[in-house]
Amino acid sequence: MNRRESLRSLSLAAVSASFPVLAASQGRSFRVGLTPVMLADQFGFLTRWGQYLSERTNLQVEFVARETYQGILDLLFSQQVHAAWICGYPYIRFEAELELLAVPLYQGKPTYQSYLIRSPTNSPTINGWQDLRGQVLAYSDPLSNSGWLVAQVQLAKAGIQAQHLKKAFFTHGHRNVAEAVAVGLAQAGTIDGYVWETMRLQKMSSAMKTEVIWKSEFFGFPPLVIRRGQGDERTAKLGHALNEMANDSAGKEFLAALNLTGFIKGQPELYDSIRKEAQQVPGSGVAP
Structure with a gap:
């Protein structure tokens, strides 16, 4: 299992x-x-x-x-x-x-923040939203602020529409976003910053293998x-x-x-x- x-x-x-x-x-x-x-x-x-x-x-x-x-x-x-x-x-x-x-x-x-994360090993050239054209992006949930909504605003600001991504998919869990990015299923992921930071505190491998490349403003x-x-x-x-x-x-x-x-x-x-x-x-x- x-x-x-x-x-x-x-x-x-x-x-x-x-x-x-x-x-x-x-x-x-x-x-x-x-x-x-x-x-x-x-x-x-x-x-x-x-x-x-x-x-x-x-x-x-x-x-x-x-x-x-x-x-x-x-x-x-x-x-x-x-x-x-x-x-x-x-x-x-x-x-x-x-x-x-x-x-x-x-x-x-x-309050908390939304993060954009990457794997420094698998995706070293991804430095921000503008670099996601032609890449795979992992979301958390279609009703998630940090795991979907924030990304839609930032992608629009970067001039990237859905068809410009190679693929985007929902993992249905912030931890699963980190895991998808860590193993290379996605080049980047949008995740709840509180969850990612807590995973790091607990030394969870998927968080330890990813890094933050962007942080949002603070939200409720x-x-x-x-x-x-x-x-x-x-x-x-x-x-x-x-x-x-x-x-x-x-x-x-x-x-x-x-x-x-x-x-x-x-x-x-x-x-x-x-x-x-x-x-x-x-x-x-x-x-x-």
């Missing part, structure tokens, strides 16, 4: 383990959907974090994993999960139907959201528990594992820069 198959198996295990238990206790059950924005998505970690949050909310917090943003949004909109950790782009795109529950803090701030960090108008005592409890994680030793351990420093409530204005980018991209679903 290769790395990608292993990650998929872990995600599906988290899903299958969640649903039978949830049906038995709907009153206290609180389902949180996770998308590829999550780096530490191992089943054991999710189980321990769910137990930690359950103890602090008097709820039965369960995590449900899906490989794509669309998959987890489908669960949220069909009321199969109560909250979801998604990307800023789908939050902006479906803002009329969503509201913020919590925003992570990365290095003390609720991928948020946890709920459906608009669905806030209640349970969502308030979970939001409070997330915000308090930085104030106790166990919470700090979970945050450290995620390479985060805390959570805050957050404001919609954090995502104005993503909205402005989306308004420049035809077909983004965000009106000018």
